[in-house]
Amino acid sequence: MTLIHWQSRFENWLHETWPQDDKAHDVAHLRRVWQTAQRIMAAHDVDELVVLTACYFHDVVNLPKNHPERHLASAQAAAETRRILLTVFPDFPQEKFDAVAHAVHAHSFSAGVAAETLEAKIVQDADRLESLGAIGLARVFYVSGALGRPMFDSVDPLGRARPLNDTEWALDHFQKKLLTLPQTMQTAEGRQMAEHNASFLVTYMAKLCAELKGDFCSLDEEVLREFSAINEKY
Structure with missing residues (x-):
């Protein structure tokens, strides 16, 4: 068959x-x-x-x-x-x-x-890739919404002055888990795709932070620099 x-x-x-x-x-x-x-x-x-x-x-x-x-x-x-x-x-x-x-x-x-x-x-790699990229972005907020969790902390979205808690804020899950996934990939092909799609999530974070500052036409360059460097380190 x-x-x-x-x-x-x-x-x-x-x-x-x-x-x-x-x-x-x-x-x-x-x-x-x-x-x-x-x-x-x-x-x-x-x-x-x-x-x-x-x-x-x-x-x-x-x-x-x-x-x-x-x-x-x-x-x-x-x-x-x-x-x-x-x-x-x-x-x-x-x-x-x-x-x-x-x-x-x-x-x-x-x-x-x-x-x-x-x-x-x-x-394992194929399933973890579902948590990254555009699909991963949609799924994390879908799941968090189903659990009744707020999307993000509007005052401190990246947890600069508080402990990260992804049971409280959906966006915290990016730092707690999603951005670490590329380093867990078991195959070269999986890691390459994971790194690419994790970069998409970093871009989303930079766009969100810019919008929260009232800038709807740019990305937060500080966020891009910080988290792109973290992604490259992994």
Whole structure:
């Protein structure tokens, strides 16, 4: 069976069975992760079916960002993926179960599980790229809005005179996590894309800070210099 057939079967099952109330983690997200993974793995010799399957099931157990067991979600997703493949897709090669489960378990930032296979590294990179660039910008404010968090501190948007707290302010998440993602990338292709898209977030920060000062036609050059240098250091 071709990858396209497996992809179609996975998507059909997910659309029919999997709740998609969280639009930052819906089938469209899974499809984008797979699209990005294909770009990364083009230069590598990997098991494409393992990567495809992990991309489509890595969020099959998806706990909210503020859930106390959020760090356990990927382990639960790995176990649930095994169950689904065994019961719903009995023709899926069982010798690939371990590789798929590991890639699902290791994808999570909060779980802190080391990716030990190239397939797992590619899935991890592809998923983290969803947190950067224009898509990442949209997703971070979507999730923060769903959790009832303010977009930013209008008085001190970059946390110059206060501790950063991304459970309080959405924009703080840029410094707490998003701008650090390029240094966590496992592949050269993933890192290159992450650095490019992190630069987009820095530009957004500079535009926001300029607007908060009443300048709607420029970027805050101080913000650009500071955070572009940080991004380059990573």
